[in-house]
Structures are given as structure tokens and as C-alpha cells.
Amino acid sequence: xxxxxxxxxxxxxxxxxxxxxxxxxxxxxxxxxxxxxxxxxxxxxxxxxxxxxxxxxxxxxxxxxxxxxxxxxxxxxxxxxxxxxxxxxxxxxxxxxxxxxxxxxxxxxxxxxxxxxxxxxxxxxxxxxxxxxxxxxxxxxxxxxxxxxxxxxxxxxxxxxxxxxxxxxxxxxxxxxxxxxxxxxxxxxxxxxxxxxxxxxxxxxxxxxxxxxxxxxxxxxxxxxxxxxxxxxxxxxxxxxxxxxxxxxxxxxxxxxxxxxxxxxxxxxxxxxxxxxxxxxxxxxxxxxxxxxxxxxxxxxxxxxxxxxxxxxxxxxxxxxxxxxxxxxxxxxxxxxxxxxxxxxxxxxxxxxxxxxxxxxxxxxxxxxxxxxxxxxxxxxxxxxxxxxxxxxxxxxxxxxxxxxxxxxxxxxxxxxxxxxxxxxxxxxxxxxxxxxxxxxxxxxxxxxxxxxxxx
Numbered sequence: 001x002x003x004x005x006x007x008x009x010x011x012x013x014x015x016x017x018x019x020x021x022x023x024x025x026x027x028x029x030x031x032x033x034x035x036x037x038x039x040x041x042x043x044x045x046x047x048x049x050x051x052x053x054x055x056x057x058x059x060x061x062x063x064x065x066x067x068x069x070x071x072x073x074x075x076x077x078x079x080x081x082x083x084x085x086x087x088x089x090x091x092x093x094x095x096x097x098x099x100x101x102x103x104x105x106x107x108x109x110x111x112x113x114x115x116x117x118x119x120x121x122x123x124x125x126x127x128x129x130x131x132x133x134x135x136x137x138x139x140x141x142x143x144x145x146x147x148x149x150x151x152x153x154x155x156x157x158x159x160x161x162x163x164x165x166x167x168x169x170x171x172x173x174x175x176x177x178x179x180x181x182x183x184x185x186x187x188x189x190x191x192x193x194x195x196x197x198x199x200x201x202x203x204x205x206x207x208x209x210x211x212x213x214x215x216x217x218x219x220x221x222x223x224x225x226x227x228x229x230x231x232x233x234x235x236x237x238x239x240x241x242x243x244x245x246x247x248x249x250x251x252x253x254x255x256x257x258x259x260x261x262x263x264x265x266x267x268x269x270x271x272x273x274x275x276x277x278x279x280x281x282x283x284x285x286x287x288x289x290x291x292x293x294x295x296x297x298x299x300x301x302x303x304x305x306x307x308x309x310x311x312x313x314x315x316x317x318x319x320x321x322x323x324x325x326x327x328x329x330x331x332x333x334x335x336x337x338x339x340x341x342x343x344x345x346x347x348x349x350x351x352x353x354x355x356x357x358x359x360x361x362x363x364x365x366x367x368x369x370x371x372x373x374x375x376x377x378x379x380x381x382x383x384x385x386x387x388x389x390x391x392x393x394x395x396x397x398x399x400x401x402x403x404x405x406x407x408x409x410x411x412x413x414x415x416x417x418x419x420x421x422x423x424x425x426x427x428x429x430x431x432x433x434x435x436x437x438x439x440x441x442x443x444x445x446x447x448x449x450x451x452x453x454x455x456x
Contacts, residue, residue: 002032003029003030003031003032003033003034003063003334004030004033004034004079004080004330004334005033005034005036005077005078005079005080006021006024006033006034006035006036006078006079006080006081006082006330007036007038007074007075007078007080007081007082007140007143008020008021008035008036008037008038008082008084009038009039009071009074009075009081009082009083009084009085009132010038010039010083010084010085010086010149011037011038011039011044011045011048011067012039012040012041012044012045012047012048012085013084013085013086014044014047014048014051014304014308014311015300015304015307016084016148017037017048017051017052017084018048018051018052018055018317019322019324020082020084020322020324020326020327021035021052021055022055022319022320022321022322023321023322023324023326023327024326024327024330024331025055025056025059025061025063025319026059026319026321026327027327027330027331029331029334029335029337030327030330030331030334031059031061031062031063032061032062032063033063033330034063034064034065034066035052035063035064035065035066036065036066036067036068036074036078037049037052037065037066037067037068037074038067038068038069038070038071038074039069040069042069045067045069046067047308047311047312048067049065049067050311050312051311051317052065053065054311054314054315054316054317055317055319057315057316058316058317058318058319059319071131071132071135072135072138072139075132075135075136075139075140075143076139076140077139077140078136078139078140078143079140079142079143079144079333079334080143080144080146080329080330080333081132081136081140081143081144081145081146082146082148082326083129083132083145083146083147083148083149084148084149085128085149086149087121087124087125087128087442088124088439088442090294090297090298090301092438093120093121093124093439093442094111094112094293094294094297095294096120096435096438096439097111097112097116097117097120097121097435098111098117098291098293098294100431100434100435100438101116101117101431101435103434104422104423104427104430104431105277105422105423106418106419106422106423106431107275107277107290107291108269108275108290108291108293108418109265109266109268109269109275109288109289109290109291109292109293110265110266110269110292110293111269111293112150112151112293113150113151113152113153113201113202113266113270114151114202114269114270114390114393114394114416114418115269115270115393115416115418115419116413116416116419116431116432116435118150118151118154118393118397119393119397119409119412119413119416119432120435120436120439120443121150121151122151122154122155122158122397122398122401123397123400123401123409123436123439123443123444123447124439124442124443125149125150125151125155126154126155126158126159126398126401127401127444129147129149129155129158129159130158130159130162130163132145133145133159133162133163133166133168134163136166137163137165137166141165142167143167144167144168144169144329144333144370144371145159145166145167145168145169146168146169146171146326146329146330147159147168147169147170147171148170148171148172148324148326151394151397152170152172152201152202152344152359153170153200153201153202153344153358153359153361153390153391153394154359154394154397154398155170156168156169156170156201156344156345156346156359157346157357157358157359157394157395157398158398158401158402160345160346160357160359161357161398161402162402167370167371168345169329169343169344169345169364169371170201170343170344170345170359170361171324171325171326171329171341171343171344172201172202172342172344172361173323173324173325174201174202174204174261174262174263175197175204175261175342175361176323176325176342177323178206178259178260178261178262178263179193179195179206179209180323181235181246182209182221182225182259184236184239185225185228185234185235185236186211186221186224186225186228188211188221192211192212193209193210193211193212193221194208194210194211194212194218195208195209195210196208196363197261197342197361197362197363198350198351198360198361198362198363198376198379199260199261199351199360199361199379199383199387200344200354200358200359200360200361200387200390200391200394201262201344201359201361202261202262202266202267202270203260203261203262203267203270203386203387203390204260204261204262204342204361204362205256205258205259205260205261205379205383206258206259206261207258207376207379207380208220209221209222209225209259222253222257222258222259225250225253225259226253226254229250229251229253229254230254234250235247235249235250241289243287243289243292243295244263244264244265244287244289244292245264245286245287246263246264246287247264247285247286247287248264248265248267248268248274248286248288249263249264249267250264251286252267252271256380256382256383256386257380257382258380258383264286264287264288265288265289265292268286268288269418270390270417270418271386271389271417271418272417272418272420272421274286274288275288275290275418275422276421276422277422325341325342325343328341328366329341329366329371332366332367332368333366333367333368333370333371334368335368336367336368337367338365338366338367339365339366339367340363340364340365340366341363341364341366341371342361342362342363342364343361343362343364343371343373344359344360344361345359345360345362345364345371345373346358346359346360347359347360348373349375350362350373350374350375350376351376351377351378351379352376352377352378353378353379353381353384354379354384354387354388354391355391355395358391358394358395359394360373362374362376389415389417390417392412392415393412393413393415393416396408396409396411396412396415397409397412400412400447401444404444404446404447406436406446406447406449409432409436409447410428410429410432413428413431413432414428419431433449436448436449437449
């Protein structure tokens, strides 16, 4: 049976592409999918094609694969579009986002979602997402855009502002990934846990986190999490990265009453409390991994060199289900079989206490009609207040992009919690100018500085 046409833009992200396509091809109704791989790097594109062909052979499915360096051609007639790319790459863009702020004493862990790094990444990324959307309206207007690019909230918001007709969802694995982490701390199978989360990407919270009992009832797990943290039993040592002990989130749970769905290394730089110049005691106490993202990039680049050779020489490629939502969405829309995912969409009142136009992350129902967010209502006021400190930065970055007003880039940085806690106004202004200058052609022409700007 013929399957959908799925275009993967940024297919040179081979390992992530392998996970998504592997998930799709393991679903019985999607075995005949036409896989379209698009990337601007012919060498990485060739590597990804080899991987997909071996996935098809390993699984024994009837899928086909085509490769493109022309984006519009890859999109023509697509039913689903997966996007996963990093404009500017690790070098020079990520290095710039870390090294320039260090000159001002501003240090980061990940710098891809909020803060000056997230702002710059949004400026680099959104114009390319808009270009994809413009092509989609012309050659595949009914396709669903599955967007896996950071800064997720800024990107989703900006697409909704400029291309409201595009059917899109921003996808992240933080909700289901954190549920699995907490289950591991509690020594409870994650399938025995029921949860409900809501908020914004990388700052959603588990509003309910419960353990199913033998009699069918559910026990609130928050008292056990708090008790374990206060007794020093939680968090358990990281099973995947010893540099990231996850203490920040437990501390915030103790203060706010709810557990956030994105990692401690991320969350440390979304708030003004944990990374402070001259406070190495905080860095040590909470195990904050400064410069974590560059370290991961270097490790991933080195690991890929070995992995690429292994893929080329292998006759079969092992396929394991990932925790990503993409295949579930494709399956539900294509077959009508319903599913529930956590996705990022224009809020439109789903979370009553957040702005209607922001990008909200909530549980969504998926079936043949598409992706529909569930209604959450009001969040606890302390959670709403904390999210708004991040939404302010997102809103001003989107305003800068939509209106092409450079001054809003500076305003966004002024309101960033971590930046404002460390730097004065002159430092923030000069830092933004330096970052824009350093990124050069990677940011839109209207954003490139003609000298230091002053507030309008």
C-alpha cells in the first residue's frame, strides 16, 4: 500500500534523521512511505541516503528514498515536512554565542533557547523557516510541518505570526524524557505513571504526576519526589551524562511545588538564580555544567566520524523505537488512528493565564483531522509568572523579526532573566551589537549593526 510523502529538511543530521525515519518505517501503515531527504551538504546527504536504504532493507519494507539539494523540489506534493537543522552550525555560530558573552562575564550552559544565545539563534533560524513555509504554501499547502528546531517557542510563534495558514507543530522530547527520568529516580516503570503537563517549550511543568495502584487508583508522586530530594536520594546520578546531575530542577520543585520538564542544565540559564559571576559555590552546589553545549557538539562530531564509517560498512542497521512524536503524528493523520502527543502550537486560549499569541506546549489530540491542542485553563500563578519572564524575550524576538526592528533585539536581551541579572544596560547593548556583528551574514541584513544603537 502506498504511503505518505515525507520530506526531511536538514537530512544531514543523520543520527536524528535515522531515529525519525526508523520510527516511521516500523509502523505497519507507513512501510510504503516515500522518503525525501534534503540537505545543502551533498556529502552528509549521501551518508543519510545510505542509512535510509539500509533501514529499508533491514525492515523489509517497500519504502522508497529520494535525495534533493533543492528545497522546493523536495517539498513538491509532500504530505509531511520534518525540519531539523542548525543555521551556522557548531562553528562558527554556536562558538560565537558562547565566546562573545564570556567577554562580558556572561556564562551559559546550552544557549540555544533563551538568553542572548537563543535570541541570536532565532534571528538566524526563523527566516529560513519562513522560506520553507512560503514554498509549502505554493507546492504542498496541506502538508503538516513537524518542526524540531530550536529555539522552539520563538520559531513556532514566528511561523504562526507570518504564516497562519501553515499546519505546524513544534516537537520536543522533554516532556516524555523527563517523565522517564523521574520514573528512574522513583524506581517505578514509566508506563505505570500518569502525568499531565503544560506551559511553554522547555518550561512546561507536570501539573499532575501520579502512580497507578493495583486497585486502579492513582497516588500523587510529588511527596515522594520532594522527600527523596530532601533526604539526598534524588536526583540519582545521571545515566547518560555525569556532567549534568539534575539538581536545579529538584531545587525549583522544592520552591515552586511543581517539576519542570526541561533539563537542569537548560533551566539554570532560564532563571536568574543559579549562574552568577563570582558565585562558584552555586555552580558547585547545583552541579551546573557551564559550556555544556559546545562540549556535546565536539563529542558528537567525534562520535559521528566513527559512526559514519560503521554505517557505510554495515549490511544491516539496528532499529530501535525512539521517544520522538513524529511517527505517531504521521500515523494518526495518515490512518485516522488517534494518539496523544505533547506539541507546541499557538496558544489561542489553551492555557488561559498565558498570552493568546504565544507558543504553548500542551497535550494534543491527533487524528485524520490534524493536531488539536487540549484546553488546560489557568496555571498556578507562580508558574505563570515564571513563564512570562521567558515569554517576554520570545515576544520581543518575534516582534524584531516580524517588524524588522533591530531595537527589539536589544529589548529582548534587556528582559532576559539571566542576562539582566549579570549585566548592566550598557553591557547588554554592547554585547548584542558585538554578537550581531560577529554573526554577520547569518543574521538578516536589517539586523546587522551600523554602530551601537540606543533605546528608541
